[in-house]
Amino acid sequence: MAKARPEHKTKKAVKAKRKATAHKQSPHTAKLRHVSWGAIELEDLNPLLQRHFVVGQDVMLARVLLKKGCIVPEHSHHNEQISYVLEGALKFWIDGKVLVVSAGEVLAIPPHMPHKAEALEYTVDLDIFCPPRADWINKTDQYLRGEK
Numbered sequence: 001m002a003k004a005r006p007e008h009k010t011k012k013a014v015k016a017k018r019k020a021t022a023h024k025q026s027p028h029t030a031k032l033r034h035v036s037w038g039a040i041e042l043e044d045l046n047p048l049l050q051r052h053f054v055v056g057q058d059v060m061l062a063r064v065l066l067k068k069g070c071i072v073p074e075h076s077h078h079n080e081q082i083s084y085v086l087e088g089a090l091k092f093w094i095d096g097k098v099l100v101v102s103a104g105e106v107l108a109i110p111p112h113m114p115h116k117a118e119a120l121e122y123t124v125d126l127d128i129f130c131p132p133r134a135d136w137i138n139k140t141d142q143y144l145r146g147e148k
Contacts, residue, residue, distance in 0.1 A: 085101050
């Protein structure tokens, strides 16, 4: 005997579930995307920091805009991170060292490694995260928003 099928869900409930699980796509639901950064709304995190990002199945690419003097407080995460500075320069405090990453340079940050950064000038940075940052997707990244 066949199992009874659950009742049809409302469109609103289905849409909410899709949004909540967008960063957990399976290979069967991953989609090809072609977008320009200009088509992705910039998120204002604080007066000196903006970002927008694209989320894939297992990776996230973020474009981060930092005004001179912007501080990214010390934090760590389980995500591997690769930061590529396109313009400007970021000063990092990481692994007991102070490093300046300038335009054209890349920094690979292992998972769980505490780090802090300061924009030494107006900076455009591309950050790649694997897996995608759930706290960024869900907007629970208070350390960037000046909230405790």
